[in-house]
């Protein structure tokens with residue numbers, strides 16, 4: 649069984665525009681989308697790689713979008729017959745964070761995704777801290793983008809030092825740093841985050857040839873109970889993402905946890 653912890657898809661009417669905008673944003677690293685961005689197209693792509701379910705991570709790039717993004721998230725599980733499990737989102741400038749988080753919780757959504765680079769707010773900013781306190785209190789998890797993103801290539805808003813502060817201030821929060829703690833900052837991840845109670849997802853590592861050795865070290869240095877397999881579809885080929893995790897020198901027990909069991913535990917699959 650393979651569950652994908654990190655995918656992106658959009659409402660049908662918005663999918664072409666969303667995928668085009670994100671492709672333009674990723675131009676400097678020449679990422680090409682592998683799906684049309686719709687839920688149906690995404691499910692088809694993932695199923696063809698043998699993936700049996702997926703966690704959808706959408707964000708709001710401005711406060712006004714939050715409501716729509718979370719409304720789409722709330723319908724996703726039903727329209728996909730349970731194939732997709734959605735996360736919600738909260739914008740750091742939202743004036744009513746408590747209400748938004750309660751509404752997500754009431755809709756059966758168990759966690760949120762944040763993307764500090766898109767909103768140009770550091771992960772250890774007080775506005776995020778408020779969100780993380782509310783999630784910790786409500787028993788909801790947080791997934792953050794971490795490290796390099798082409799939207800802010802010269803400044804990373806989720807650095808290892810900032811994420812370390814977050815997990816220290818919120819010891820009961822399930823805090824997931826995407827992309828094994830972030831592209832182009834693995835030295836800091838190995839030094840500050842490996843072996844801590846942070847969680848990682850593996851998404852997008854198949855394209856990180858230059859970081860292969862550091863990634864291998866990190867897989868060994870971190871608790872396999874705290875790693876989720878993910879692809880970042882449509883930005884990476886799910887088959888290549890599966891192959892790269894398969895190729896890691898890990899026990900079968902550790903791989904079962906990474907590919908399925910950890911997500912099953914967190915998301916009640």
Ligand SMILES: [Zn+2]
Pocket residue numbers: 654655656705880
């Ligand atoms: Zn992503």
